[in-house]
Amino acid sequence: MRDKQHIVSSTFGGLTAVAMILMLGFYFGALHNVALAYEAGSDLEPAAIDEIYADVGEDSIWWEPAIGLTPRGKILLNFLSQADREGLRPSDYLPSTNVMTELPASEAAQPDYDRRLTLGLLRYIAEVRDGRLAARYVDPELSDIPTPTNAADLLKAGLRTSDFGAWLEALPPQTRNYQSLREYLQRYRTLAGIEWPRLNTNENLELGSTNPAIPNIRTRLMILGDYPADDDETTDTFDDALLAAVQRFQARNGLTPDGVIGPETYAALNVSPADIATKIAINLERLRQLPKNLGSRYVIVNIPGFDLRAISDGTERLRMRVIVGQKKRRTPILNDKITGIIFRPTWTVPVRVAREDLLPKIKADVNYLATLDFRVLSSWKQGAPELDPHAVDWQSILPERLPYKFTQKSGPNNALGLVRFTLTNPYDIYLHDTPNKNLFAKTDRAFSSGCVRVADVVALASFVMESSPKWTETSIQEAMNASERQVAKLPVPVPVYITYFTATVNEVGDLNLSKDIYGRDAELMRVLGLGPGD
Structure with a gap:
């Protein structure tokens, strides 16, 4: 397995000190706060950033003293503020100051602030293309890591494009599975605002059963997309329409699609949309770790x-x-x-x-x-x-x-x-x-x-x-x-x-969820500091 420090250095063009901070954070269980490590190292003026400004031929890329953020700077800030679309945290890439409304305290501070934005974008490029370092190394069985993206070279090319916004949008993986999962992430984050009370019943339910919980189960399956949205059935009888919805839900969740609501199906139905959103974010992270081709x-x-x-x-x-x-x-x-x-x-x-x-x-x-x-x-x-x-x-x-x-x-x-x-x-x-x-x-x-x-x-x-x-x-x-x-x-x-x-x-656009049979989801959540809805 490739050396961790080497990965960081080659990705950021020599950001060795930051790599050491990340390493220490890993071994002391603090990788959930990787953002602070990057911020702590941002005043080191890594060679990668010097190369970028030399290539542009300017001291500032995102700011102009007279106007503040340039049009390109506004595109960047708007884009990074939406990093949560990828299951990432915008705060990991943006300085703590509200750059959309505030200028640096003095003209002398502007170049440093500009470089902090560049460093944030470099980090975003590396992580949206290759995954976060903590996620790469939490699993000792991850034996083959593709050649990391050279974020500095990629950014230099991006700054020369005529449509910087389109270039930014093309940075994440463009595969069907990634893009579809990203859409589901937004959907389940929206659903996370819905009340999701726990289904409490010890009774197995099947076709023909009658139970007061059945209307709630029907509604829950409708919200999840397994039960027809235009069906207005409200009875507490387990009918054919509910059977089909339960079987579809079971198949999507790696359960035996027998149409019987037993302990495993109840457990799956009780997983909240917020927890599913976190599961999706974890798997977006894994997709970023795959080779590009x-x-x-x-x-x-x-x-x-x-x-x-x-x-x-x-x-x-x-x-x-x-x-x-x-x-x-x-x-x-x-x-x-x-x-x-x-x-x-x-x-x-x-x-x-x-x-x-x-x-x-x-x-x-x-x-x-x-x-x-x-x-x-x-x-x-x-x-x-x-x-x-x-x-x-x-x-x-x-x-x-x-x-x-x-x-x-x-x-x-x-x-x-x-x-x-x-x-x-x-x-x-x-x-x-x-x-x-x-x-x-x-x-x-x-x-x-x-x-x-x-x-x-x-x-x-x-x-x-x-x-x-x-x-x-x-x-x-x-x-x-x-x-x-x-x-x-x-x-x-x-x-x-x-x-x-x-x-x-899957091929027809359904979200399929599988059991975390080795506990790898839980470990990723821990090192990335993810909780419900993140």
């Missing part, structure tokens, strides 16, 4: 959404269910690439999995090894001899002192299934098949030890091998059912992004 063909996995999509030239070609890492063995966030496919792979059991999962099963029944085609090697050394499992005193072995290496033969029993998609990360995380197909039917699918199990390996293999005429759906299935292991290298590696988004917008 994902490529023309790529695969993207959303961990809490339990899904995988294959995209080609902006069109979704595949969507399928996935199984991700359980909470104690989380699937990491990765920007990687698929370089090849192994048909009928073998599996070497990771040490942790061998200690925590395999050893207890062996102690319960040593025949478990033979049943699932495991081999036991005396050690992890190259050429270590194979052992007879029945000759080992398994009951006496402590997990932390387990010396053996376990490998599983290829075939239908193999934990990787019949296909493994090879990635390049150093964590041995990859996409693969599974013999446990039944788990894909579950709504919550966090069962793996970190790798991503995919529901339709034939379709995914066909997509990633599309540039190779040899690999058709038929030849892929033949390789899966052959007697020998086979390795196929991709002619062109396919980027794969393993992401963590708990708020997304």
